[in-house]
Amino acid sequence: MDNMLHDPNNDLPEDEIQADNSEYAPVDQDIANEPITDEIDESSEGLPEEAPLQIRDFGDLTLLEMLPLLVRHPVDTVGALRDIINPSVPRALGEPRYALAGVPITSVRRPYVEVRRSAVRTFDLSKIRPLLGLGITLIIALVGSLILVNSKGTTADGNILIGGPLLLIGGIGMAIITARGVRFVSLPPLVAQPPNATFATLLEFINTYWLRIALFAIAGLWAVGSWLFNTDNNFTGIGVFCWVMSAATLAGALLDRDLYIGQWFDRQIARVRRFVSGTPTIKVSWTLIALVVIMFVGAGYRFSDLFSYPPEMTSDHVEKLLDSLRVYEGSRPIFFPNNGGRESFQMYFLAALKGFTGQPFSFELLKFGTGLEGMVMILLAWWMGRAVIGEEDRQLGNLTGVIMAALVATSYWHTLLSRLGLRIVTTTLVTTIIFIFLARALRHNRRTDYLITGFAVGAGMYFYQAMRMVPVVVVVGFVLTLLMRGRSWRLARQYTLNMIALVLMALVVFLPLGHYMVQNPGQFWQRTERSIFGEATRDDASGKTVEVPLAERLAAFRDNIPELSRNIVNSLLMFNWKGDRSWFNGAPDGTPALDFFTGAVFVLGLGIVAIRIARRRDPIDLLLPLSILIMVLPSALAIAFSIEVPGFTRASGSLPMVYLVAALGLAVILRLIMQRLEPGWPRRVVYGTLALLFVIGAMSNSTSYFVNAMADYRNSTLPYRQAGSVLRGFIDSTGAPGNAYIVAYKYWWDHRAVAIEAGDPHWPNTLPDPENLQDEILNLMRQNAAGSQPDNPTGKYVVQPDRQLMFFVNPEDTNAQSVLKSMFPNGTMIKISAYNTTRDFLTYIVPPVGCEWLTTQVGGNSPYCP
Numbered sequence: 001m002d003n004m005l006h007d008p009n010n011d012l013p014e015d016e017i018q019a020d021n022s023e024y025a026p027v028d029q030d031i032a033n034e035p036i037t038d039e040i041d042e043s044s045e046g047l048p049e050e051a052p053l054q055i056r057d058f059g060d061l062t063l064l065e066m067l068p069l070l071v072r073h074p075v076d077t078v079g080a081l082r083d084i085i086n087p088s089v090p091r092a093l094g095e096p097r098y099a100l101a102g103v104p105i106t107s108v109r110r111p112y113v114e115v116r117r118s119a120v121r122t123f124d125l126s127k128i129r130p131l132l133g134l135g136i137t138l139i140i141a142l143v144g145s146l147i148l149v150n151s152k153g154t155t156a157d158g159n160i161l162i163g164g165p166l167l168l169i170g171g172i173g174m175a176i177i178t179a180r181g182v183r184f185v186s187l188p189p190l191v192a193q194p195p196n197a198t199f200a201t202l203l204e205f206i207n208t209y210w211l212r213i214a215l216f217a218i219a220g221l222w223a224v225g226s227w228l229f230n231t232d233n234n235f236t237g238i239g240v241f242c243w244v245m246s247a248a249t250l251a252g253a254l255l256d257r258d259l260y261i262g263q264w265f266d267r268q269i270a271r272v273r274r275f276v277s278g279t280p281t282i283k284v285s286w287t288l289i290a291l292v293v294i295m296f297v298g299a300g301y302r303f304s305d306l307f308s309y310p311p312e313m314t315s316d317h318v319e320k321l322l323d324s325l326r327v328y329e330g331s332r333p334i335f336f337p338n339n340g341g342r343e344s345f346q347m348y349f350l351a352a353l354k355g356f357t358g359q360p361f362s363f364e365l366l367k368f369g370t371g372l373e374g375m376v377m378i379l380l381a382w383w384m385g386r387a388v389i390g391e392e393d394r395q396l397g398n399l400t401g402v403i404m405a406a407l408v409a410t411s412y413w414h415t416l417l418s419r420l421g422l423r424i425v426t427t428t429l430v431t432t433i434i435f436i437f438l439a440r441a442l443r444h445n446r447r448t449d450y451l452i453t454g455f456a457v458g459a460g461m462y463f464y465q466a467m468r469m470v471p472v473v474v475v476v477g478f479v480l481t482l483l484m485r486g487r488s489w490r491l492a493r494q495y496t497l498n499m500i501a502l503v504l505m506a507l508v509v510f511l512p513l514g515h516y517m518v519q520n521p522g523q524f525w526q527r528t529e530r531s532i533f534g535e536a537t538r539d540d541a542s543g544k545t546v547e548v549p550l551a552e553r554l555a556a557f558r559d560n561i562p563e564l565s566r567n568i569v570n571s572l573l574m575f576n577w578k579g580d581r582s583w584f585n586g587a588p589d590g591t592p593a594l595d596f597f598t599g600a601v602f603v604l605g606l607g608i609v610a611i612r613i614a615r616r617r618d619p620i621d622l623l624l625p626l627s628i629l630i631m632v633l634p635s636a637l638a639i640a641f642s643i644e645v646p647g648f649t650r651a652s653g654s655l656p657m658v659y660l661v662a663a664l665g666l667a668v669i670l671r672l673i674m675q676r677l678e679p680g681w682p683r684r685v686v687y688g689t690l691a692l693l694f695v696i697g698a699m700s701n702s703t704s705y706f707v708n709a710m711a712d713y714r715n716s717t718l719p720y721r722q723a724g725s726v727l728r729g730f731i732d733s734t735g736a737p738g739n740a741y742i743v744a745y746k747y748w749w750d751h752r753a754v755a756i757e758a759g760d761p762h763w764p765n766t767l768p769d770p771e772n773l774q775d776e777i778l779n780l781m782r783q784n785a786a787g788s789q790p791d792n793p794t795g796k797y798v799v800q801p802d803r804q805l806m807f808f809v810n811p812e813d814t815n816a817q818s819v820l821k822s823m824f825p826n827g828t829m830i831k832i833s834a835y836n837t838t839r840d841f842l843t844y845i846v847p848p849v850g851c852e853w854l855t856t857q858v859g860g861n862s863p864y865c866p
Contacts, residue, residue: 141170175607215253222246230512298409312717346423366421374418404663410698458509574646597697605665724757
């Protein structure tokens with residue numbers, strides 16, 4: 001309808017013309033013959049006061065002002081332009097005239113246009129001019145980010161010398177634009193709570209706070225029980241009960257003054273009653289719709305083709321699965337000292353997930369568990385944006401949260417952690433929760449927020465090693481708050497008392513693990529110690545494993561100290577330039593953690609944070625970049641293994657803060673656009689451009705993970721799935737569990753991975769000493785027949801002489817091939833091709849040996865040989 005030629009002599013019914021009078025108006029002859037003036041008719045019905053009718057000469061319009069007319073009314077605008085270009089063609093007054101949104105062009109030779117602002121949007125140069133600077137700044141940052149991302153961490157072509165300064169210019173430009181165009185509300189000064197009533201005697205004090213004093217004393221007794229009964233690296237029933245009760249009673253003793261236990265329970269009961277008695281309703285908003293879409297997209301990144309990405313297990317995955325199996329079968333360790341020492345939460349979570357889903361202990365169970373944790377992080381990202389930014393501006397906070405959720409959902413870095421199948425992804429969850437409640441605690445100084453933060457800090461010690469750096473973030477935040485918010489001794493004292501409450505809660509939750517740390521400090525700190533001081537053992541000239549002298553390790557530490565500054569720089573540059581080069585944790589081409597679009601808005605966000613620090617005097621604004629620096633230290637401190645720096649896994653604690661800064665940068669850009677551009681096609685063009693950049697970045701992340709990183713991952717792993725399938729097929733057809741063996745070879749297979757892929761994690765038949773292979777084979781057969789294997793109490797793995805034997809052999813192990821052919825001359829060697837020719841393996845198939853051979857060679861009585 002907008003582009004129709006309006007003819008006053010047409011046959012449209014009069015009621016239709018009147019009904020749409022705001023858009024189209026018939027051209028009256030008397031009006032057409034009147035002289036055109038610049039006066040505004042404010043008496044026209046239906047015109048809002050802020051959108052008066054302006055009568056302007058069409059030929060006086062600028063190109064920018066003609067552009068929206070051309071988009072909305074192309075036919076009419078082209079006709080008006082034709083009248084200007086070719087004025088020699090007059091039009092009779094009775095001929096149809098062009099009407100642009102109810103704006104007639106009435107001149108014979110010089111058309112005029114009435115422009116209704118509410119119908120046709122024009123550019124306000126005074127508002128657009130700041131957006132030009134914003135656009136230039138964004139383009140500079142995007143170009144710099146593209147250069148750095150495409151350089152793949154190389155400096156030979158000088159990309160770092162070009163892209164780095166461009167990003168820096170973008171960040172500074174964004175800071176200037178933010179300082180001039182964004183109003184940040186200073187954090188209001190915190191007023192110290194009035195002192196409690198003074199007590200003349202100790203008896204009055206006890207009489208007033210007897211419940212809190214009693215709960216605090218009881219919490220101490222429960223804490224002693226938690227320490228004593230959770231010992232020798234074992235959770236016990238009574239120990240866990242004391243542990244839970246110590247945290248609960250301590251919280252009851254230290255809650256805010258207005259949160260007495262009885263009142264708190266009364267409020268919760270009232271809430272439940274209101275929910276049950278009322279009609280549950282769900283308010284559909286753009287935020288809810290956006291989060292639903294984001295969650296679907298995030299699920300695609302984390303669960304699509306879960307079987308193939310990643311394709312194969314490693315020994316780290318094997319250790320996690322077997323430890324989870326131990327928990328599922330009844331073991332209750334506090335800490336897992338094997339494989340360098342690992343925290344226990346993920347093993348208990350996987351055991352519970354196995355019990356809930358009924359899925360077998362497999363690589364898919366590992367990936368499914370971490371994928372679920374990755375999905376939870378997407379929701380926490382939205383909450384983090386609302387909680388940290390939304391206290392000042394609820395709309396900006398909500399927008400920041402939605403953007404952060406979208407960035408995390410499509411993140412290459414977080415997708416890698418979510419699909420890795422290891423406990424590392426839990427670091428992002430706990431760090432996010434801690435930062436949210438720490439921000440609330442330091443801003444408002446409420447005891448309850450401190451207690452929740454302390455609980456999360458203590459619980460975080462059971463998740464991943466990098467969480468041991470989080471207490472530093474809490475302490476730094478507390479010091480910053482005292483300096484920026486502690487305006488009086490009374491307020492500083494209240495902050496200090498609340499901080500003590502946080503520490504007490506964290507210690508109570510940490511108690512069982514702390515007891516293990518005291519009992520076994522070497523095992524608890526071995527991973528950290530290895531990263532800083534190097535390996536504790538090595539092989540001597542004879543191949544025997546010996547300990548490295550402490551003096552030698554200390555000397556190596558002193559020599560490696562200069563690496564720390566270089567490691568910190570590399571760890572900070574991993575976001576935009578050079579990422580993790582490990583095939584296991586990253587990509588050998590050094591793909592950075594952030595795609596070009598997220599990397600650009602991250603740097604712009606840093607500029608915005610700098611202005612917030614100057615304007616708001618909020619310790620959380622300053623803590624935000626500092627916490628990024630602190631949480632990359634677990635990666636940077638690996639000075640004994642600088643080749644492993646930067647590390648996406650060790651630095652995973654910085655991920656929530658990094659994406660919060662990036663989301664804030666994009667949210668402020670969108671806010672500036674909404675403030676400077678009126679609704680209409682210009683705003684939609686900008687939104688569409690930013691959305692397109694986001695989609696391109698998301699697609700780049702998908703390619704970085706599913707194509708580039710996974711190709712290197714697959715080429716670096718071993719064909720455990722294929723070997724497990726062969727083993728399973730052999731057992732189910734012509735063989736038996738006790739008739740299959742793996743001949744060990746240096747830097748080759750982990751037989752436990754083959755067993756897990758075959759569906760039997762307890763399968764024990766590996767031959768670790770290929771130099772004495774014949775004796776190894778016979779001894780293992782005797783052990784299985786006697787049922788002396790720890791995993792073979794029922795004789796499941798006894799050789800069945802009427803079934804075939806099978807041996808997995810490395811193609812390079814000529815000694816094993818020779819021994820097997822000597823022992824079983826009638827066997828057949830089969831080469832099995834893997835996905836990579838360097839991963840091919842051999843199977844040696846032996847016909848049934850019979851009872852006579854078994855009795856002669858192995859001895860003893862076999863249940864299969866009467």
